Amino acid sequence: MKKTLIVNYTPRIGSNTKELVDYFIEQNQDKTEINFIDLTKTTPDLLLEENLNLFLKRNYAGVPLDDKETKILSKNDKMLQQVLDADFIVLAYPLYNFSLPATVKAWVDAITQAGKTFNMTETGYVGLCEGKQALVLMTTGGDFGIEPAKSMNFATPLISTELSFIGIPSEHIFAFGLQQYVCIWVFGWR
Numbered sequence: 626m627k628k629t630l631i632v633n634y635t636p637r638i639g640s641n642t643k644e645l646v647d648y649f650i651e652q653n654q655d656k657t658e659i660n661f662i663d664l665t666k667t668t669p670d671l672l673l674e675e676n677l678n679l680f681l682k683r684n685y686a687g688v689p690l691d692d693k694e695t696k697i698l699s700k701n702d703k704m705l706q707q708v709l710d711a712d713f714i715v716l717a718y719p720l721y722n723f724s725l726p727a728t729v730k731a732w733v734d735a736i737t738q739a740g741k742t743f744n745m746t747e748t749g750y751v752g753l754c755e756g757k758q759a760l761v762l763m764t765t766g767g768d769f770g771i772e773p774a775k776s777m778n779f780a781t782p783l784i785s786t787e788l789s790f791i792g793i794p795s796e797h798i799f800a801f802g803l804q805q806y807v808c809i810w811v812f813g814w815r
């Protein structure tokens with residue numbers, strides 16, 4: 626059975642985006658083996674001084690790391706391996722400030738690794754994840770289906786480019802114009 630990795634960032638109680646994820650699971654759980662990462666619980670390490678320099682040392686300079694150094698990169702490496710192991714990737718998040726939530730961008734930074742998901746060649750960059758496909762589920766507060774908001778959705782071109790860069794074509798499903806407050810203040814917590 627093909628494997629699907631669901632990468633979910635839906636921290637809000639009563640999340641609209643989580644409803645899309647739950648519907649996807651309901652419709653597909655018999656058709657594919659589903660693995661799940663909740664990025665609000667298993668959060669990628671930001672690339673900061675220690676891990677960024679180890680990452681460059683290993684992936685770009687080709688210098689082997691010792692066990693202690695390898696452990697420092699292990700959380701993000703595990704996220705990378707989950708992508709390498711999957712046939713399909715479902716990525717779900719709300720639009721935050723016209724772009725990807727920072728935690729989702731941190732996941733992209735974790736999985737975009739030279740020598741693992743892409744290679745630099747004499748003729749340019751080559752994605753190494755061929756054969757995989759992604760589905761992106763995104764919800765927004767405003768109506769990003771029409772201008773002027775449409776041109777301000779930087780999340781979709783960004784994630785499409787990031788996935789394509791590592792060799793993964795993506796399809797996108799949107800739910801625009803969703804409230805965050807009504808269900809809490811009018812209908813109570815759910």
Ligand SMILES: Cc1cc2nc3c(=O)[nH]c(=O)nc-3n(C[C@H](O)[C@H](O)[C@H](O)COP(=O)(O)O)c2cc1C
Nearest residue numbers: 637640641642719720721722723764765766767803
């Ligand atoms: C920090 C933050 C930033 C947001 N930025 C935008 C935005 O730029 N454009 C927009 O239309 N909605 C924005 N929203 C609204 C959410 O994208 C929208 O309500 C979404 O459906 C919430 O998803 P959720 O129910 O899964 O939390 C923002 C919400 C939050 C919490």
